[in-house]
Amino acid sequence: MIFMKMTSTTKTAVVATLALALLAVFCPAVLHAEPPVTSSTVQLNVAGAGPRSVEDLTEHTIARDYDAAWKSMAQAFAQGSAAPLSAYFTGSAKTALAKAVKSQQQSGLRSQYTNQSHKLRAIFYAPEGDAMELQDTAEFDFQLMDGDKVVHQEHTVLHYVVLMTPSSDRWMVRRLESVPGVGEKEVSSAQP
């Protein structure tokens, strides 16, 4: 009844406010300039690691730090800045990813890795505990954007071979290499 008595300008303002409120509730990402928060899960299996058996604390730390590494990588690509890589990447992995981030930024591109899940399997743990090699079956949503235009998006399952080495208080990713794997599946779509 009150709505009927309003002028058309007031009605438009009310509708716009309601629309914005609904948008804020149901689609908060649209109203934020920040890249979407990347959630991820990491499952680590150390049963096949050798020659050294993986200590409980190391197992926990590896899963935690690998998860953090992927989050920092997603952040670096989303923001177009290599700075987040320094915390969990070192050596050639850090160099390669930093180059990728820089060249994407120079080309006006942006990548987003979201909804990650990782099934990690430790396959080698050095006799003195100073290096670990793992295989990761990673599943995530990937988007490639040119400016604000999405040129490619896919939900993909990729296999990675990962080399991690300990630093003072964490395990760092020293090498992260995607490899062709059995059962790789890929569903891609493009939005011009």
Add this chain to the structure above:
Amino acid sequence: MWSSINTASMRHSSRLFAFGICFLFLAQLCFGQELRTPATATAGTSISLATAGTGSATLYLVGPSSALKKTVQLGEDVTLPAESVRSAGRYLAVLCSGSCESASFFVTAAAPAELSFLVHPSRVPVDRQNAISGAAFIFDKFGNLVFSPLTVNFQLLSGKSEITSREVPAHDGIAWFRANSGKQTGPVRVVASTGGHSTDQVVAQVASDPCNLRIDAQSTAKNIVVQTQPVRDCSGNPVPDGTIVTFTRRGPDGLSTVDAPIKKGIARAEMTPSGPAVVTAASGVVMGNEIHVGH
């Protein structure tokens, strides 16, 4: 009546749908772009991406350490220089002209060119089981892990003579070994080699714990001087100077000990006499003989 109208309407819709599919197919054939990538490629070698269609399009290529965006002419091959595919891993190519089409391919490591070699420990006692261990990581010249089946040869060399050698197949770019330490002190070169490339690390072999510790005693006017015979490990290597030998005297006045470092292979201590006593010596977990003094 209704059923005949519905059937006619459905036939019409089906025809429209079939026509639409054919139109889209022909449109894609005549005006659309197509992208073909190599199944696999080797790091550091240039590759070609084949395109089909007419007009220009934008090509995006995202790799493990690179990204590029360039305008290409459809129908022409796009050559990517060797420098842009140095990193092994998955590359995603996206070609956009009106709509976008994507294809991915994997770049694998080039031939082995470098070994990263971790060896432990840097100092090891002689004649210890599985005391030396090492892991070799095989990389190509661009720093990619080489996953192809390779064998790594590990050698332990003392001077020019070989202590031990073994061939180990690499798995996922890594080969590792464990070995006993040799019987003589001195530097040991641990060499890892594969495909004509090798790298080495040096491990210092040091004398092990003393073995057969024997002591003698001599009485002087004021003191009793006890000293060891030259202290050696069980392989006959002189134990390094500075190793502590503990002399213990057990007499009527109780127990007294003296710690003495080995100097020039011998440890020596002076003890005050106070009646008959038994003197022993120990170093690490090794006990020496007992001698009776003052009897």
